[in-house]
Amino acid sequence: MAFRSREMMKKILKKVGGEQNLAPGVKEAAEKIGGRIPKSTKRNWKPNVQEKRLFSYILDRQVRVKVTTHALRCIDKAGGLDEYLLKTPYHKMDTEMGLFWKTKIEKMYKDLGEMEVVFFSPEDETNIEKQFKELKLEKKAARREARRKMYGSSGFKEETAEDGGEFGEGGEDEGSRTDFHEPMVANA
Numbered sequence: 001m002a003f004r005s006r007e008m009m010k011k012i013l014k015k016v017g018g019e020q021n022l023a024p025g026v027k028e029a030a031e032k033i034g035g036r037i038p039k040s041t042k043r044n045w046k047p048n049v050q051e052k053r054l055f056s057y058i059l060d061r062q063v064r065v066k067v068t069t070h071a072l073r074c075i076d077k078a079g080g081l082d083e084y085l086l087k088t089p090y091h092k093m094d095t096e097m098g099l100f101w102k103t104k105i106e107k108m109y110k111d112l113g114e115m116e117v118v119f120f121s122p123e124d125e126t127n128i129e130k131q132f133k134e135l136k137l138e139k140k141a142a143r144r145e146a147r148r149k150m151y152g153s154s155g156f157k158e159e160t161a162e163d164g165g166e167f168g169e170g171g172e173d174e175g176s177r178t179d180f181h182e183p184m185v186a187n188a
Contacts, residue, residue: 054081058108063101082109 016022048069053062057080067075078084085102086109093099120128 056081056105058082058105058112065097065101 013019013022049066050069050072051064051066052072053064054067054075055062063081074088075081075084078087081101082105085098085105088098088102090099090102093102
């Protein structure tokens with residue numbers, strides 16, 4: 001295209017009789033015509049598709065999907081994958097996979113809505129909390145006792161009336177005995 005425009009310019013200059021006889025600005029305008037790209041040039045636009053793992057709260061797992069960057073922005077704006085799928089109408093869903101996940105999540109939310117929820121009275125709640133605290137303390141004591149058996153006495157012996165104080169009858173701290181395996185140090 002550029003070659004033909006150059007040839008055309010030469011012909012015009014020959015007929016007019018040189019560059020001196022041209023009106024001001026005609027040469028620049030003629031050169032611009034040859035260098036322009038026609039508006040009928042084809043341009044293919046492809047979507048920016050990304051493969052992502054999106055977390056679904058109702059499914060309690062991550063779902064691997066191929067989505068465009070525009071869809072990712074819409075998902076963020078909606079508040080997550082579940083909300084996006086619930087808010088998007090069926091006619092805007094282009095893929096079968098999107099329709100599949102939308103129906104699956106709608107069904108799960110429907111089942112979740114039909115579940116029966118039981119509320120406790122404040123007295124029952126305090127009783128349950130107290131039982132959990134007692135259970136927690138029992139577990140803690142059992143762990144402590146298991147550690148004492150495994151590693152020996154901790155050296156922090158509680159003072160009781162029949163023991164006669166912190167030390168036993170021999171006057172030696174029970175935690176200082178070495179009848180158990182000492183922990184091995186890596187750099188020893």
